[in-house]
Amino acid sequence: MLALVMVHADVIQANPLPRPICTDSEDDKFLACAIAGGAKIVVSGDKALLRCSGYESLLVITPRRCVSEHLDE
Numbered sequence: 001m002l003a004l005v006m007v008h009a010d011v012i013q014a015n016p017l018p019r020p021i022c023t024d025s026e027d028d029k030f031l032a033c034a035i036a037g038g039a040k041i042v043v044s045g046d047k048a049l050l051r052c053s054g055y056e057s058l059l060v061i062t063p064r065r066c067v068s069e070h071l072d073e
Contacts, residue, residue: 012037021055024048034058041066 014036017028027049034042035056042060044050053060061069
């Protein structure tokens with residue numbers, strides 16, 4: 001799966017968020033990148049990042065949920 005992501009990934013330069021969002025400020029960069037790239041979903045197992053789901057309409061989901069909702073057939 002990582003090879004698939006690497007082939008189809010875009011490099012995004014993101015500005016910092018205007019204010020801290022996550023309880024772990026190190027996670028804000030992932031939200032900023034997702035917003036700058038026009039993402040709708042962020043996949044992460046990080047609990048602090050998962051609690052930020054809904055910020056700027058981003059859906060933050062676990063890898064398990066991603067597989068079950070988007071990859072399982």
